[in-house]
Amino acid sequence: MKAASQSAVFGRRKEPHTVIIARGNEIRHFTVRPWVAAAAGSALAAVAISYLLATSYLVLRDDLIGAATARQARMQHAYEDRISALRAQVDRITSRQLLDQQLMETKVSELLERQSQLSQRNGRLGPILDKAQASEVTEPVSDGKAADERADISVPTGQPLAYAAADAAAVRPFSFWSTRSAEPDSESRADRADKLFVAINKSLRSIEDDQVERIDALADNAYQTAGAITDALENAGLPVSADFGKSGVGGPLVPLDNPMAFDSKVKELDEALDTLDRLKKEARKLPLANPAAGRSISSTFGVRTDPLIGTPALHSGMDFRAPYGSPARATAAGTVIKAGWNGGYGRMVEIDHGGGFTTRYAHLSKILVAPDQQIAVGDEIGEVGSSGRSTGPHLHYEVRRDGEAVDPLRFIKTGKKLGQYL
Structure with missing residues (x-):
């Protein structure tokens, strides 16, 4: 159940x-x-x-x-x-x-x-x-x-x-x-x-x-x-018209900036270049060159025994021994004032350099310039000979100032000193 x-x-x-x-x-x-x-x-x-x-x-x-x-x-x-x-x-x-x-x-x-x-x-x-x-x-x-x-x-x-x-x-x-x-x-x-x-x-x-x-x-x-040019000319008794180095100096200080x-x-x-140019021009007017460079000196300036008569006489120049036909050259620029026969000088050339200075080159065998001819330094003005009152071929060289003969050797020595500047 x-x-x-x-x-x-x-x-x-x-x-x-x-x-x-x-x-x-x-x-x-x-x-x-x-x-x-x-x-x-x-x-x-x-x-x-x-x-x-x-x-x-x-x-x-x-x-x-x-x-x-x-x-x-x-x-x-x-x-x-x-x-x-x-x-x-x-x-x-x-x-x-x-x-x-x-x-x-x-x-x-x-x-x-x-x-x-x-x-x-x-x-x-x-x-x-x-x-x-x-x-x-x-x-x-x-x-x-x-x-x-x-x-x-x-x-x-x-x-x-x-x-x-x-x-x-x-x-x-x-x-x-x-x-x-x-x-x-x-x-x-x-x-x-x-x-x-x-x-x-x-x-x-x-x-x-x-x-x-x-x-x-x-x-x-x-x-x-x-x-240097001024000193050389003054030491040689040569004229220097420039007033270089003879004036006083002065002035305000100007900074370099x-x-x-x-x-x-x-x-x-x-101004320095102008002064130098003026001095060079004046120096070049002076007969400072050698008329027969490289030739020996046979007779100096001053009293000497006359080679023809043997008595003391004044030699108004200096003679350079040189052969016939050797060139004779002008020692400064100038104007020929004489070129021909001049008595005992024989054939002679005379050049006027201005400032009262003249030079003569005598006993030449040949003259190569004429009167009134403009000559530059170093120009050949004639040939060495034995014309005039001379015993043999040589160059008779004279420097005259205002017509009075002065020693040429002083000019030649000054010219050697100034050769590097002129």
Whole structure:
């Protein structure tokens, strides 16, 4: 029995839950299945959760929006600060580049001005150096080099130094996108430009100093040469009309950096060359050459025993031993005033050199010039012979000052001393 009852229990069918709704005569029923109940519960739960979430969002939205706005404001301020810093850096670099450019333009202007001064100096030095070369005045050389190799004090031509400096030191145009590297590069270029300007300034200063030093050397050499000529002429008792070395000296102190210093140096050199030229012209008018170079002297000026009668007599000139036909040459430039037979002189040529000086060439075998003919120093005016009162072929040579005979040997010795200057 027990087994049968259990079988009945387990065999009983479970009926689903039914909902019955009665309204008047109408009766309705619904069968509620488990999955439908579960679905309805899930929907209600989802709706409740959505409602809760929406309510929470609406409550917290203002806080989220405020936080997002504050974050955006902070980011905007940070960007604005960064942009301000970059603009300040750009302005600083731009200002520095403008300052560097102004400094470079100033330095370039100074170099152009100095180069212009050097060019003007070169223009002034050209005629002076030509004059010095014509006067055979050179700079004293102590290192064995030729003087003309060291006397080149002109300014090099071609591209101006200042333009080359400006090209080498030009500031590169500024770019906003090169902010990070512009400042160090500008510093390095500025340093290189400063070094270049310093080197060019030193070079120009060296040229200027070299010009002044060599002008001084040329002026000193001119004064020394003029002094040597003056001393030689004065020691020989010959006239010197130049007042060289006889006047006092003085004047204000002019520093070498003063632009007037160069002008004064050039003026001094010009005056020294003028003095030297004047002395050389006066010296060349004097009969200082040898009429029979290389020939020995057979009789000097002064009292001697007359070769024909053997009694003491005044010899108004000096005799040079030379064979027939040897050339007799003029000892200075002048004008022939006599050319022909002249008593005991035989065939004679007399030349007027100006300043009261005349020379005579006697006992010639042949005369090669004519009266009023212009003669240069060294010109052959005749040939040696033995015409007139003579015992054999020789050249009788006289120097007269204002018609009075003077010792020719004094002139010849002076001419030897001055040969290197004249």
